[in-house]
Amino acid sequence: MQIGTRPRRDFQALEKRRRQAAKLFQKGERLASVARMLNASRQSVSRWYRQWKKGGAAALRSAGRAGRKPKLDAAELQKVEAALRQGARANAFGTDLWTLPRVAAVIERVTGVQYHPGHVWRVLKALGWSLQRPARRARKRDEEAIRRWVSQRWPAVKKTPGVEKHGFCSKTRAGSANSRRSGAPGRRAARPRS
Secondary structure (H helix, E strand, C coil): CCCCCCCCCCHHHHHHHHHHHHHHHHHCCCHHHHHHHHCCCHHHHHHHHHHHHHHHHHHHCCCCCCCCCCCCCHHHHHHHHHHHHCCCHHHCCCCCCCCHHHHHHHHHHHHCCCCCHHHHHHHHHHCCCCCCCCCCCCCCCCHHHHHHHHHHHHHHHCCCCCCCCCCCCCCCCCCCCCCCCCCCCCCCCCCCCC
16 A cells, blocks of 8 residues: 555445444344444444435445546547557657546547646546657667767766775764864863953
C-alpha cells in the first residue's frame, strides 16, 4: 500500500458481517454483545438492527461499490485502447508522441465522453499504461567520439580528492583555525568585565 492512500474497503466482508449480525438479531442477542462478537461499533450495530427490523436480512445487503460510477465502461475502454495503440500519427496528430490533451481528444472522438486532460492519466492507469518520456538524443550523435571522450578526456577532467586532507574552516568545530580558544573543554572562557 502506498503512503497517503486509504486502503480499499472489502464490501463483501462487510456484507458478510451484517448478515452475521442479522442471524444474531434473530436469535435474540443483545446489541452490545453483537457489537463485541463482530468487533463493530455499537452505533453501527444499532443502525443495522433498525434496518433489519424494517426490511429483514435483505435490508442489510451491500449497496455495491461506493463513489461515482466510471464514465467509461469496459467496452468503451477497449475502443480507446485500440485507438491509442494505432499511434498518435494514425489519430491525425503531427508526431507519434502521446500527451494528455491528445489522449483526451481521442477519448472524446471515440466515446463522446469529455475528460479534462489533467484526469486522463486515470484512464491510462486503468488501461495499464504508464508515463514514459522519450530520451532526448542528438540526431547526429557520434558514439565513437563519446566513447573516446569518456575513456581519455574524462579521467583528466574529473576532480579526484587529493592525498592531503584539508582542514575545515567552520567556527563551530573545535579543530578549526578560526575558532576561539577557550579554557578547559566544555567551559566558556571568562569575559573581562568593563
